[in-house]
Amino acid sequence: MLSALVLRTEPKPRETFYSFVGRLAAVNGVSLHDFVTDFGLRKNGFFKLDSDVVQAIAQLADLKPSQIDEMVSWTGRPLEGVRMAYRGEQIVTRAIRNPEVRGCPDCLRQDVEGASQPVAAMAMRGQWLLRHCHVCLLHRKLLVPIWSTTHPSVRDDIQANLSELSSSIIGGEFAGTVVAPSAFDMWLDRRLEMMTDDTWLGRHPLHVIATMCDLVGRLIAYEAGAAGRGGDGIDLHRIYAAGFDCMIGGQVALEQLLERRLNDRAPTDGPQKVFYPLYRKLGAVLTYDPGFHHFRDLIRERVLDTWPMATGEIVMGTEVLKRKLHSIASLSQETGEDSGTLRRRLAAKQIIDPGDDRPDAQITFPVLAYDRFATDLSELVFQADVREAMGATEPQFDGLVAEGLIAPRVAGQNLRRIWSMDDGLAILARLQPTALSIAPGEDGWVQLQDAARQFRAPLSKIFDAVGKGRLVVGKVTGREGYGAIHVRADEIVAMFRNPQHVGLAPSAFGVSVGVKTGGAIQLLIDQGYMTVTELTDARTGVIHQRVLEPDATSFHTRFLTVRTTAAETGISSWKLSGLLRSRGVIPFETPRGPVLGVFDRHEVWAAVHEEMPSHGQIR
Template identity: 25%
Template sequence: MTELLRPFLPFDPAETLLSWAARLAALHTGDRFVPFLRDFGIEPKSIVLNSEDAVERLCEVTGQDPAVVAQNRLKRAGVRRFALRDEVFPLEFTKGAMTAFCPACLAEDDRAGGNMHAHRRGKLIWTLRHVLTCPVHGLPLVERRRESWDSIYHELSLLVPEEGESLAALAEGLERRAPSGLQDYLISRLEGGTGPAWLDGQGIEQAARTTEVLGTLLEFGRDRVTSDLTLAERDEACRTGWHYTSRGAEGVREALQTVQDAFRDRNGKVGPQKVFGQMFKWLAYGTNQKDVGPIRDLLREHIFDTMAVVPGDEVLGEVLPVRRRHSVLSLAEHIKVHPKTLRNFLKACGAVAPDCEEQPDTLVTLDVAEGERLAELLKNAVPVSKLPKLMNCTRSQAQLMVDCGILKPIGRGGIEIGNSRCAIDRREVEELMADLKRRLPVIRREPEGRHGLARTAELSRVTLDVILPALFDGKLTSAARLAGQNGLAAVRLDPVELARFATVRPLGYGPSEAFKILKVSLRVGRALLAERPGGPLLRSRRVPVSAFARAGIWLMPQDLADFQCEYATHGNLCMETGLHHMELSHALKKMGVEPVVDPEEIGVRVYRWADIRAAPVDIWLT
């Protein structure tokens, strides 16, 4: 090899081929590199295209080892596709005609003296779209572009005229930051390093693009496209996206769920495109038929697993054969009930999140089998007010059946059907009545010494909350049914047999009686008794199960007095002040008094008297 040019200017392994050619021209001719290259029979555009013949010719006239230059040479690998080292990527992986630089790096190059353009190097990593920060100085890269035909040459001598103090001022005006995790990963990968397995398993541009698009969706919403972001916004998107894609498929699914959970538009039917916006459009309608990598399959499976996709509908190139999820809307249409009724029912049953109020009915979903099971339960749910007709009994007897636990409320007693907040499965009632009918012998006429439930309780002095559990547990051998009647009205009992259940009543109250004194419902009372940090709001004690303490829970008068002394329910405050509940709510809010426990958790607003007394005195307290 003959060395034709002196002095020798070696190729920097960190720079681009265009940068080296421009430096050679500045050193040897003081001019731009187009005439310089043509002096040696090299067409400038062939250097832009990294032509092997052009590179070899330039190495020949400079005495440079071609193997060193080859490491940074972009080779064509198809239409608008290139290969660099072991990676193949589309043109969009680069900054194209845009030129990026770090002013601090150029200032260091200028210190070499002489013609600064012979020393200013355009780094290879600066040409990559997702490299936005100088890894040496921690400065955001500055991007510039010449609006002319020769912008493809990326000549720093034209694009960065600043030098000395003006170049230093340019660097000082930038806010320092660490490179994004995505940038570090891409540079390491080009140098032969490895990273997260999920990203390593796809093309380098696929990994970068997925991270950037996902980060854009998370940070800037479903309507922003990456091409519209500023450089600072792109850097933020890459950082956010990396937090999830670096953790593989699990991290990406977490990000997608985060987007879904944050969706708050309740107007009309909501599908995947509306939720995932530009990301969905990119994967569904992207041009050039480019392979986007595993993100398309991942998003599709996430949609199938979490959204109510109708069987036969195509999503991102594939059809769902069997429905996996029901939404509140699709399930409501399936069983022909109002979506709001179904949503409240599902919340009470714990089948959907309690904080999904702002999400549309199409996005609140549940497993199809569980949804259809609960839908059947809702269709058979009846309010407590309808139980007397179903069981042929009095209202108080029906309520006792629930209070004693013989009938279990659906959804822990939080179902709103009609004017009732307690609903029972009709099938359970019918099964219970059928079992009683099978077990009890039939008597043809009113027997002497046997009576109906109410009269038996009166004569035996044993309350119905003791009699009913004993009846359904099969402990009353004298129990029979009067022919011609059905349900509980047909039951006949011997008061003498009930004598063994009577005991001396201890001081205090069972839960039901205590709740009546406090003027709270059974559901609210149970919530007050529940354990919580700092102890229950209403104290109770465990006692042996007896006729008076069927649940083994007993409350002393002091327990009730302590509760009334420390707490006040919203209803009791209304009665005490004479204010309408809305007026009272407004007054308490104005005074800054908040409930001690989330009302959704216990079913009523409970305030601490100390908070009310400590608040600024309002007119309703005078």
């Protein structure tokens, strides 16, 4: 057991173990190296704070266990995994062991006032070791670098370094910048002193919270357009202060910052730009530290909810086990489907907005929404596919559309219409169950849609009559599809032929003037833009709207279609369509929307006359 030295000194508040032993050696007139060697202490054990060496120093300095424990806690005792025990916390070693040793020159000058041996009086404080500490609260100045070396044993020989620099320190060559301590500085000092924290930040390790204050402060600076700053002490002080002001507001304040960054992002911004520098630091540099898991999760959750990260990608240090979002582009790449077709199919199921004209990579949607309709989406096809599947000719299909018996799932200006295969097959399922087998060309039978046209019978009424068993249906042997469905001509005549049934149904009139959009003419009638004649069927009591000659005149007097314009001018339909587009003539607009295919007569003739003056004036 070692005896206490005759010449001793007392530890100063927050003094590190290395500083104290250096002063103890100076008091006894020897270097730190000689002091350790003379008492047979292992030099490596000294710098590693091995318990036997620390205990020997305690005996030589006649210190109480509490004094030794206090100094060691301000110094940082090495632990496994490149960590240190420091002020009741486990902190990564490089957070308190830096090549650059900082301090407050005013504190060191104050130490030597009235002292005969400056080196024996100057004490290095433990808070100066922590890289997150930037301010001396006593003198309200920034800490300054005192010396720097990459060799730990040289760096931690406090006596040798202060001996070399003491005259410069005392002479005022080292000076910190005056600064007003921030709330972060006060919080950090209090937490180091008390080793407790009753704010929500106390739930997390000191180094984690201090690092988050740094990163959040940089994100705030980046948001304010000062991303390149943060290199000098003043900027670092401001960064930590700004980050702490956010962090002390609780998790809600941090989440509000993250949400604001998401809301303010440009369409092409990725997560690394939006969450700079949190995304890179937490997701790559600091993945070794589980203390940051909570904050990594906050950002990862938002990344996965915002960007279409694929299964298997690494996001914030964690592999994505299941994709949450798709974009049109990523779904196209994954399925091999054409992106334009996918866009229309997704719009049909209202998974995306049909009017969203952003690039494919920027339109995202939940994978679950897609999975729910994946099978249905595969049934969404173009018109020709539906016609082929149901065995209908183009005129037959147009008739069904005109009657509203089938409609596109997606339709709109500048959008190719897309249809559901199921809708077409449902028509067959509606007509075929009770169909009789009939021979090709058998007398008395007529194809269902031909019957509607010949006898001016609405298709929808025929469909209803078939469904109620009031009409017999036949199917031509050896043929399939809608074209093979026939009805008896005499039954159609008996049911629908009536003197009152003259003129055309609104939809049929629309077809006659080249308007194939279902309900277009009816919209004009309902809004009072053209007349219609209502006739009551004496046998059924059903009121029918019929377009008679005066009604047709009320339409032609006010409106034109491409077909009727072609008839009046002799200009081809395709040339007229291009002319109207180039002159900006748009479909007639009603309070309930545009009437596709129908145009104001004056606007059409104005465009025709402007383009082709030889075609005369408006009639």
